[in-house]
Amino acid sequence: MKNINWGKYSKPIILVVFIILLSILRPKAFLSLNNFSNVLWSVSVIGIMVSGTIFVFLIGGIDLSIATLCAFSAVVVVEVTHYLGDTPKAVAIGVAAALAVGLLAGLLHGIIITTFHIPAFLVTFATQSIFLGLAMVFTNNKIVSCTVPAFTAIGSRKILGFPMPVYFMIVIAVISWFVLRKTVFGRYVYAVGGNETAAAISGINTRRSAIMCYMISGLTTALGGIVLASMTQQASSSTGAGYTNDVITAGVIGGVSLLGGEGTVTGAIFGAVLMGLLNNGLNLLSVPSTHAGLVKGLVIIVAVAFDAMQHADQSRKKVKKVKKAQA
Amino acid sequence: MKKMNQTTMRRLISVGMLAVLVILFTILAGAGKGNFLHFDNLIEIVRDASIPAIIGVGVTFIIITAGIDLSTGSAMALVGMVMANIYEYTLWPFKVMVLCGILVGILCGLINGIIVAKLHVPEFIGTLATMSVYRALTYIIAIKDANGVIQSEPMTHSQYVWLGYGIGKFYYLIMVMLVVVVIGQIILRYTRYGTNLYSVGASKKAATLSGINVERVQMVAYIFTGFTVAIGAIFTTARLQSATTAIGTNFEFNPIAAAVVGGVALSGGSGDVIGTLIGALFMATLENGVRKLDMNTSYQYIIKGIIIIAVVIFDAVYKSRIDKAAKEQGAKEGLE
Numbered sequence: 001m002k003n004i005n006w007g008k009y010s011k012p013i014i015l016v017v018f019i020i021l022l023s024i025l026r027p028k029a030f031l032s033l034n035n036f037s038n039v040l041w042s043v044s045v046i047g048i049m050v051s052g053t054i055f056v057f058l059i060g061g062i063d064l065s066i067a068t069l070c071a072f073s074a075v076v077v078v079e080v081t082h083y084l085g086d087t088p089k090a091v092a093i094g095v096a097a098a099l100a101v102g103l104l105a106g107l108l109h110g111i112i113i114t115t116f117h118i119p120a121f122l123v124t125f126a127t128q129s130i131f132l133g134l135a136m137v138f139t140n141n142k143i144v145s146c147t148v149p150a151f152t153a154i155g156s157r158k159i160l161g162f163p164m165p166v167y168f169m170i171v172i173a174v175i176s177w178f179v180l181r182k183t184v185f186g187r188y189v190y191a192v193g194g195n196e197t198a199a200a201i202s203g204i205n206t207r208r209s210a211i212m213c214y215m216i217s218g219l220t221t222a223l224g225g226i227v228l229a230s231m232t233q234q235a236s237s238s239t240g241a242g243y244t245n246d247v248i249t250a251g252v253i254g255g256v257s258l259l260g261g262e263g264t265v266t267g268a269i270f271g272a273v274l275m276g277l278l279n280n281g282l283n284l285l286s287v288p289s290t291h292a293g294l295v296k297g298l299v300i301i302v303a304v305a306f307d308a309m310q311h312a313d314q315s316r317k318k319v320k321k322v323k324k325a326q327a
Numbered sequence: 328m329k330k331m332n333q334t335t336m337r338r339l340i341s342v343g344m345l346a347v348l349v350i351l352f353t354i355l356a357g358a359g360k361g362n363f364l365h366f367d368n369l370i371e372i373v374r375d376a377s378i379p380a381i382i383g384v385g386v387t388f389i390i391i392t393a394g395i396d397l398s399t400g401s402a403m404a405l406v407g408m409v410m411a412n413i414y415e416y417t418l419w420p421f422k423v424m425v426l427c428g429i430l431v432g433i434l435c436g437l438i439n440g441i442i443v444a445k446l447h448v449p450e451f452i453g454t455l456a457t458m459s460v461y462r463a464l465t466y467i468i469a470i471k472d473a474n475g476v477i478q479s480e481p482m483t484h485s486q487y488v489w490l491g492y493g494i495g496k497f498y499y500l501i502m503v504m505l506v507v508v509v510i511g512q513i514i515l516r517y518t519r520y521g522t523n524l525y526s527v528g529a530s531k532k533a534a535t536l537s538g539i540n541v542e543r544v545q546m547v548a549y550i551f552t553g554f555t556v557a558i559g560a561i562f563t564t565a566r567l568q569s570a571t572t573a574i575g576t577n578f579e580f581n582p583i584a585a586a587v588v589g590g591v592a593l594s595g596g597s598g599d600v601i602g603t604l605i606g607a608l609f610m611a612t613l614e615n616g617v618r619k620l621d622m623n624t625s626y627q628y629i630i631k632g633i634i635i636i637a638v639v640i641f642d643a644v645y646k647s648r649i650d651k652a653a654k655e656q657g658a659k660e661g662l663e
Contacts, residue, residue, distance in 0.1 A: 064451075116644065121395070122639060123639070125580075125583075125635075126430070129635075133629035133630075136628065137626060140623075200521045209383065233418050237625075244455075245455070248452070257450070258452055267341075272499070286502070292463065292465055293460060293462055293463035294459070296456075297457060297459040297460035298456070301442055304448045304449070304453070305442070305448050308447040308448060308449075309447070311563075
């Protein structure tokens with residue numbers, strides 16, 4: 001093939017252009033060490049979540065409940081910690097409870113979606129409302145704060161100059177990369193996303209794979225909620241608001257196809273970094289966070305439309321090839 | 328026993344659900360003045376159901392084509408805010424302001440239509456994206472004071488406030504809702520466009536092959552929804568007598584929920600506007616009853632979510648059973 005695969009190089013190019021642009025526009029604010037760790041914090045939460053939700057994207061599903069599940073798990077960890085008396089042990093149990101909530105939510109999604117063959121967006125659209133209600137009921141519609149040192153350490157303690165969430169993100173991204181690249185289950189995920197019927201015929205238990213994917217997604221979303229609550233030292237029903245879009249956008253920017261079967265963890269993490277920079281950059285350019293939705297929405301539309309066009313192009317090429325071979 | 332028609336059966340179920348809910352709340356929250364079962368309260372319920380029902384008519388069209396629209400709440404806020412700007416900064420007559428609002432609504436629908444039908448972006452992703460775009464635009468054009476703090480804009484034009492009232496207890500909103508529902512039902516049942524909507528929803532490929540312009544059918548459905556969103560926005564701002572950036576937050580859930588409860592299958596190709604109206608009444612009754620019982624209003628989010636999942640699961644199971652029965656019958660006839 002003669003034409004250069006722009007898709008392959010576009011990501012680093014976008015990243016470099018973005019960083020240069022911000023360095024020129026806001027050199028002092030952007031290039032400071034303090035800002036650097038701000039970006040890392042923002043990146044790590046999105047990165048943690050997208051490392052898990054990528055499994056759902058890869059099987060052609062979606063999770064619209066990310067933001068409210070994040071809120072609910074944040075509320076659970078804070079409330080359980082309070083209930084058990086704010087000790088380090090209570091924090092550990094609280095974290096475990098929140099992670100269990102995430103896993104259960106994923107299990108619920110997976111079972112409903114695969115048993116009754118209901119579109120994922122619809123199920124997660126409905127559960128989004130349930131998680132929101134649960135978060136509201138548990139907090140009595142207030143903001144609950146938690147300043148137990150053992151808890152706040154999760155989000156704000158620094159090791160070798162980097163905040164803890166960064167290490168979380170790296171560990172989870174590596175695990176996720178390993179599972180997708182080096183395990184049989186990972187191959188199954190791509191196969192199911194590429195063509196579910198073909199995967200089922202070739203003997204893959206597509207149902208079990210799909211349920212596992214939703215559970216992984218729930219787990220990382222809950223972890224994102226815990227980290228977010230720990231960073232802000234509080235939880236409420238609006239913790240994580242907007243993260244549904246951020247995580248989907250990160251995946252899409254990173255080349256994960258929402259139609260399933262395509263995408264890598266490295267791409268998704270790249271997307272998270274770009275989203276973190278975007279959030280930070282818009283912030284530094286004093287664009288209010290309420291306006292950022294415009295940019296993110298447009299990014300999603302352009303990226304997905306481009307993806308859909310490429311898909312149509314590829315299938316057209318395939319048809320041509322087959323016709324040529326027949327002739 | 329003669330087997331009941333599938334749509335009749337589904338209609339009976341949604342009416343039954345509504346009836347059960349009304350009876351339940353009558354027992355729990357009581358009848359009489361100030362209680363659940365009282366004329367004033369029932370009219371209040373219909374009034375609350377009206378805006379989800381009006382927008383639900385458009386959303387029903389979209390869902391029949393197997394699409395979805397998650398941007399209705401944000402589009403409502405945008406329409407309201409555009410009208411607020413016209414109210415604040417121009418001396419244009421009231422009618423022109425309303426007309427501009429309707430045009431903005433139609434434009435929002437057109438954009439959704441282009442994204443979905445022309446760019447082939449999956450519906451829920453495309454409209455999820457426009458949801459945040461429209462909301463952001465609302466914030467951008469919101470009326471701010473000298474310090475850049477967003478103000479809620481009071482809109483107290485006498486003709487505008489008039490829209491929030493009605494003849495006695497029969498609010499204009501309810502009348503408009505009934506008109507929109509009737510028009511929607513006529514379009515679905517008695518026009519070629521209505522038939523085309525169902526064929527597109529049943530199978531896009533088959534519709535294309537039989538000469539239907541699928542893209543145009545989808546576009547018109549989104550544009551029509553934009554129109555209904557504008558009507559919803561006009562009445563919401565008229566009732567609140569102001570426009571805020573928070574209008575329609577989490578609203579997109581309501582028309583979809585109404586359609587789902589009313590028997591519009593999200594897989595496309597079935598359901599109608601009357602069903603959506605019943606669904607909207609069901610949701611409004613639920614909200615009202617929860618309020619009347621002095622329950623924490625947060626519970627309604629949980630209850631709504633569970634009801635939607637339950638109804639959707641029911642529809643899926645029901646549909647697979649019917650498909651299976653049809654297949655078996657076909658096989659039997661084939662053997663004979």
